[in-house]
Amino acid sequence: MSSKQLKIVRDYIIGWFLASLIWQLLRGSQDANIPFMNQSGSNTLAVFVFVWLVQGLLYGLLYIFLDRFVRKRIPLIRLMAMSLLLQLVTVIVVFFLLFYVFTAIGVFNTSISLIEFLQLPLIWVGLLYTIIVNFFISIVISINLMLGKGNLMKFMSGKFYTPKEEELIFMFLDLRSSTTLAESLGHIQYSQMIQDCFYDLAVVEKYGASVYQYVGDEAVLTWTYNEGIENDTCVRAFYAFKDQLDRRSEYYLAKYNVEPKFKAGMNSGIITVAEVGEFKREIAYHGDTINTAARLEGECNRLKADLVISEKLLKAMDVESWAASKFEGEILLKGKQGVVNMYSIQRGK
Numbered sequence: 001m002s003s004k005q006l007k008i009v010r011d012y013i014i015g016w017f018l019a020s021l022i023w024q025l026l027r028g029s030q031d032a033n034i035p036f037m038n039q040s041g042s043n044t045l046a047v048f049v050f051v052w053l054v055q056g057l058l059y060g061l062l063y064i065f066l067d068r069f070v071r072k073r074i075p076l077i078r079l080m081a082m083s084l085l086l087q088l089v090t091v092i093v094v095f096f097l098l099f100y101v102f103t104a105i106g107v108f109n110t111s112i113s114l115i116e117f118l119q120l121p122l123i124w125v126g127l128l129y130t131i132i133v134n135f136f137i138s139i140v141i142s143i144n145l146m147l148g149k150g151n152l153m154k155f156m157s158g159k160f161y162t163p164k165e166e167e168l169i170f171m172f173l174d175l176r177s178s179t180t181l182a183e184s185l186g187h188i189q190y191s192q193m194i195q196d197c198f199y200d201l202a203v204v205e206k207y208g209a210s211v212y213q214y215v216g217d218e219a220v221l222t223w224t225y226n227e228g229i230e231n232d233t234c235v236r237a238f239y240a241f242k243d244q245l246d247r248r249s250e251y252y253l254a255k256y257n258v259e260p261k262f263k264a265g266m267n268s269g270i271i272t273v274a275e276v277g278e279f280k281r282e283i284a285y286h287g288d289t290i291n292t293a294a295r296l297e298g299e300c301n302r303l304k305a306d307l308v309i310s311e312k313l314l315k316a317m318d319v320e321s322w323a324a325s326k327f328e329g330e331i332l333l334k335g336k337q338g339v340v341n342m343y344s345i346q347r348g349k
Contacts, residue, residue, distance in 0.1 A: 005064045008141060012060030013053065015137040020052040023129065050101055051094075058090050059134050063141070083138075084131070091130050095123060163274035163286075169228035169266065169313065170290055171209075171238065172297035173201075175217040176261045185256060193256050203244045207237035212285065222285075225268055232317045238264050238307055239347055265297025266309040267340075268316070288333060292340055295331055303328050305344035314343050323347045 066083055099117045117123070175181070175197070182190045194217050201211070201219060208227045212220040221237070228234035241262065245252070249259045269289035276284045296308045305328070314325060324346045330339040 008064055009060035011141055012137055013056030016056035017052050019133040020048055054097060055094060062086055062090055063138060087131060087134055091127055163272045165270055166273055167225040167270050169223040169225060169234050169268040170293040171221040171234060171264050171266045172294045173219045173221060173262050173264045174297055176263055178217045181258060189256060193260060197260050200244045200248060201241055203240050204237040207233045207240060209237050229316045232319050234266060235319050235345060263297060263300035264307050265293050266313055267293035267296060268313045292333060296342055299342060303344055307345040308342050309345060311341035311343060319345060
């Protein structure tokens with residue numbers, strides 16, 4: 001299971017913990033009026049823990065299944081209908097588990113059949129509550145994925161209403177020979193190939209990367225400065241993506257008759273982050289750090305290099321212990337007096 005999938009399961013377990021607490025608060029003393037229930041403290045705790053963990057785990061795995069195997073294959077309306085159907089099936093499974101577990105641990109103070117248990121009004125209220133909770137959690141996870149790692153709470157708290165300064169690392173990742181590929185494949189197949197490539201780009205999440213934005217066949221990745229330079233993580237992420245594409249080369253050759261190759265430029269520095277837009281709001285980064293990373297990526301073709309990074313970023317890491325670096329000269333920033341020294345990186349010495 002990938003780190004992304006583990007985080008989804010974690011988010012569902014946290015969400016269902018909060019939902020179970022809210023359920024307990026809303027029910028309050030009404031639980032005492034539920035027939036057949038032995039309302040001892042230990043039973044109440046057992047019910048709480050079981051409902052919380054089982055539902056969090058099951059619905060988290062269900063979300064992963066839909067995201068991994070179904071989402072790309074069917075239209076949104078069918079996906080929503082399938083999601084609702086699978087949730088209802090999972091609810092029934094949970095209710096069956098509840099009945100047999102409650103029977104085993106003595107939650108019922110009298111003999112009760114499964115049919116009588118399912119006829120309790122509380123069960124049907126719980127069914128509606130389950131669907132609402134899962135809908136809310138899935139929406140929160142989807143929004144979090146759209147905004148980028150760690151930005152949802154910042155967005156909700158209004159942290160970016162006023163521009164803030166942060167030190168980040170940026171990687172501009174671009175497909176090689178994109179114009180030629182678009183002409184040979186046609187727009188539909190070309191777009192499908194980009195979808196596949198950016199799906200494979202998920203491998204960089206293991207290296208702490210966040211996707212800032214996708215622009216055509218280009219992706220912009222970010223790291224906080226300390227996370228990015230630790231163990232040369234930001235550079236290793238590029239080669240992890242390169243290796244992922246190489247592992248899937250047979251798939252790309254069979255489907256598109258090409259092996260996609262990417263080049264990248266990287267830089268670090270202070271940028272300004274702010275919430276922008278009225279009709280469509282998003283978190284935007286501004287500053288020379290970003291422009292320089294884009295310029296470095298633009299030098300890759302001329303230098304015949306896969307990865308070009310600034311001297312400042314290179315010197316902050318220990319890349320040269322496992323990769324070869326080569327000084328490639330200077331670039332003059334547009335409208336600026338200073339220059340930036342650039343290095344190409346080649347894995348293996």
